[in-house]
Amino acid sequence: MMHQYQRLTELLRKKIVKGSLRPGDILPSENELCANHHLARSTVRQALDELVKEGYVTKQKGKGTIVLEPKRQSLGLFSIRGFSAIVGETASETRNIFLQEPHHTTWGDDFFFTLTEDEKAQGCICVKRLRMLNNFPAMLEYTYIPDVGLPLFRSTSFVRDSLFETLKEKFGIEIRKAEQELVAAGAVKETAKVFRIGVGTPLLHVYRKYHTNKAGLFIYSSFFCHTDKYSIGNTLQ
Amino acid sequence: MMHQYQRLTELLRKKIVKGSLRPGDILPSENELCANHHLARSTVRQALDELVKEGYVTKQKGKGTIVLEPKRQSLGLFSIRGFSAIVGETASETRNIFLQEPHHTTWGDDFFFTLTEDEKAQGCICVKRLRMLNNFPAMLEYTYIPDVGLPLFRSTSFVRDSLFETLKEKFGIEIRKAEQELVAAGAVKETAKVFRIGVGTPLLHVYRKYHTNKAGLFIYSSFFCHTDKYSIGNTLQ
DNA sequence: CAGTGGTCTAGACCACTGG
């Protein structure tokens, strides 16, 4: 069952995405939304705060709630865009190549985040993917999910070719936030081969810990980005 | 003048930072806080939401509001830690070296974010700093502030050696959120010299656009990180 | 000046955790 503020968030989000509300437009005022949807003002504000957090709108005291320019193409909690001019075009075609199907394994001895005893005992499911942007190998990603008894799923059954969408729709697991560590390092032999670059080419190496809606369940990811053509972007706070 | 929820946030934040509330402790319940501080529950919730956003506490339905492990040393909107073991010790001693004092200049022709006409006309104040962590040159940062008529300030008058604290306390400018772009690239000659590394050593290059509490005022930053010893960290969402 | 979003009050019912 959905809450009333979530229904209003969804309704307004759809209007923005579909274009009946355009960048620069001002949303109906909070009082109008109250009247039109028979809601208390705090409920309307809860809905609007969600849209602010998602980056669809911004609020200005005395003026109103204003629709922002659309966000760029996003992958997980970040977005990718052409690097030639930092504010460049987004990659139009993205494709995932599964180098290893989801499979059960143990965490390595020196896993990059500290694990709880529970997590260590459970072992994990690992996926190894290469992300292609316009046929350019841009990102090599290892994702680790603690094995909490999920049925093993194959890439062919992914929802919209997305691991996170799959976790959400099939298992009710939603990503809430993430911590990440950033490092620049030269490509080692094996990685260089995947990217078709020379050993030592600078790569961006990102370590992520995703927090989910399930208490105590975290998803981990380690990925390399070849940023000669595409940079990766974040919004902080 | 401060709002009541801000006063409560500050009071609780201080208790956590000073240690009278320790990690794992449960805060007084929302109803208790209401009674003790003579506030409505929505005001108390506003205060607690702020602490959640700042990463000091987490809430659990049915249980309460729980104090989290202290965050790591932070610089701006990110934190830095020893890289040897990703979850390593924080740098104990940080120091800023001003390579160029705040000075007025023009934006370059190919500035890394798109500027408005107003911003272009105003020109900017630029600061060039080298951040040392335990005497290791870890970060070279260029910060650009649109010249909206701020009196030129010198590094010696910085509040707590921090640009952001200075902007906040002297000019009422607060950072709300930021967008960033990440790239890995080899050091060029001039940069290599500053870091005392070889040309071509992989560096993390970050471009940031900070949003402030003043509508239309953005602060820009471009920085290089030498991540052999220290990685930089973020929290997303 | 009327209208906006920001803060705040004093209530209510609910699903959830733990004893």
Add this chain to the structure above:
DNA sequence: CAGTGGTCTAGACCACTGG
């Protein structure tokens, strides 16, 4: 079961933007 945080109502006063 009593207590918790999550949602929701129906009001109020305020500082701010723009005509």
